[in-house]
Amino acid sequence: MTQSYTEFAAVYDELMTDIPYDAYVDLLDEAAGGIAGKRVLDIGCGTGLLSVKLAKIGAKVTGIDLSAEMLAVAEGRAKALSLPVQFIEQPMQQLAGFTGFDLAVIAIDSLNYLADQEDVQATFQQIYASLAVGGALVFDVHSTFKTDVIFMEGPFTFDDGRIAYIWETEEGEQPHSVDSELAFFIQEANGLYRRFDEVHSQRTFAVHDYVEMLMEAGFSVERIFADWEDEPPHEESERIFFQVRK
Structure with a gap:
């Protein structure tokens, strides 16, 4: 991670x-x-x-x-x-x-x-x-159903007007694990969007x-x-x- x-x-x-x-x-x-x-x-x-x-x-x-x-x-x-x-x-x-x-x-x-x-x-x-x-x-x-099946149905997206993200997932190296890359777009006070990225790994x-x-x-x-x-x-x-x- x-x-x-x-x-x-x-x-x-x-x-x-x-x-x-x-x-x-x-x-x-x-x-x-x-x-x-x-x-x-x-x-x-x-x-x-x-x-x-x-x-x-x-x-x-x-x-x-x-x-x-x-x-x-x-x-x-x-x-x-x-x-x-x-x-x-x-x-x-x-x-x-x-x-x-x-x-x-x-x-x-x-x-x-x-x-x-x-x-x-x-x-x-x-x-x-x-x-x-x-x-x-x-x-x-x-x-294990969530990690092995549901998470593999990505990418997932979200947008509420102020916060948006694109969430891409792939199978991890270990059994029942998932690696996620998230790109966030946050609206600032001036109306422009700032991007930052997160990497998350989970296993069950x-x-x-x-x-x-x-x-x-x-x-x-x-x-x-x-x-x-x-x-x-x-x-x-x-x-x-x-x-x-x-």
Whole structure:
């Protein structure tokens, strides 16, 4: 990955308006048995959209992300709302320094940015060590159907008048991986458009591979469901959710 979530941080929120973050809050509230007062690790927190929503309902949130640009936006968001969210720049597979958390979340396919199975395994192990006994991890990933079929239907385009992009995808070198090149065109105050480019690589694994990695880390699997519905995954599911517990 040569560039990822750099200039993109400035337009990320506008492009994520269709993500049902409130539904994610409900999932986490249920997993935690009531999230108010609970210590939460928001891993791959990005611009802090979910972190802030959790803090608003009383969670004690620590957000972790690899991108300094994303974290700058997140810190500004929390500060503007006077919410005491702590943000730390750290790779999720090297998560360290955390203990006794009640809940961890890796939302909106952030885990798929880890290309190596060893890094995914390390992430699960580090999260396990960061949780209190009885603590839960909730995360979602792309299905193999999405990486192998849907992403291969590109290129994809978007244009809302201020932001436009062309998103070209191709099969990655590893199984169930995809390489994406995105060209963004952002309208400036003078009416002219500025272009910048991003390169993103993602990889997913079969459901049974995730289960094996989670169990190896010590977790008990409680729920596996798909596409925001309380239904098991099927062959054309696109987003797979896992709820596991220490």
